[in-house]
Amino acid sequence: MNPFIFGITGTSGSGKTTLITALLPWFRAQGLAVNVIKHSHHPLELEPPGKDSARFRAAGATEVMVASPYRYAIVRELAGEAEPTLAEQVARLRPADLTLVEGFRREDIPRIEVYRPAHGRAPYYPCDPSIVAVATDARLDTLLPCLPLDDTAQVGRFILAMRGRNHLDPLDPGAFPQAMDMAAA
Template sequence: MKIYGITGWKNGGKTGLVERLVAEITARGFAVSTIKHAHHRTDVDQPGRDSFRHREAGAQQVLLSSPNRWALMSELRDAPEPTLDELLGHLSPVDLVLIEGYKRDAHPKVEAFRTENGKPTLASENDTIRAVAADCAVESNLPVFDLNDTGAIADFILAEVGL
């Protein structure tokens, strides 16, 4: 599996870019999965639902299955957060995994950048960033794309990973 990241500051446009890239790259016939890193407490289950009750009762893992999808939830119960490599090991094989976040990990990345954040680009201090996708002019030695030019960004990523 090839991996490529989308990183940036909070509200920098990462999620929208990942969403558009998944649609663009899958439309080109490639199988794509994603990993999203959240810094805050995240719960994909709702209080009162059966699977929530199983987790609250102490289950380490709860696998929820329906005719449309299945999801496996694992409770860390004070264990350390898994590394990105460990999480990648849980995915079924695909052509490309797009990773949102994990700005300090070693995989190559495109930075999503919005001027409204009022912060400098991460690319100036992070050599794993290979390009910047911005909503404004950015001075950089790296390739710079319009944040909304999904096709060009997809072309760049696919060329980078050899797909």
């Protein structure tokens, strides 16, 4: 089975990370293994400059693995190589039931936008066809399903419906009546 990849998008400070952090234990309680990929436009510094692993990279190592009995991390210097695609990044991960992605907005994957009108930033959903629903704390004038941002279970069920894990049709207004109530003006 191909991995199911689903995006969480929104402007900075909208609550994307908070939503993903809330969804992870909910998915785990459903018996699912979930990976997360976060894209950053900033240089990643995963260790202080004086640590051995940073010194190895500075000395020219292409990849450095730091391993312990509890976890490991691989830091790869791209050194002018093209940034790996989302598919290439997913392929590096252990297989999972679901991979949530924050970022990689140019990739063609279904997404929920976290949108809070009170933040004063324009939403993406009117112009981004990859957005299949909006998780929000407000009433919106859109035909997209609007999910209550504070209802982790409902957002999680929506994502599972998109994955085809249950019989709910995420685009059927009857499948998520509370979500559609929020969309009503």
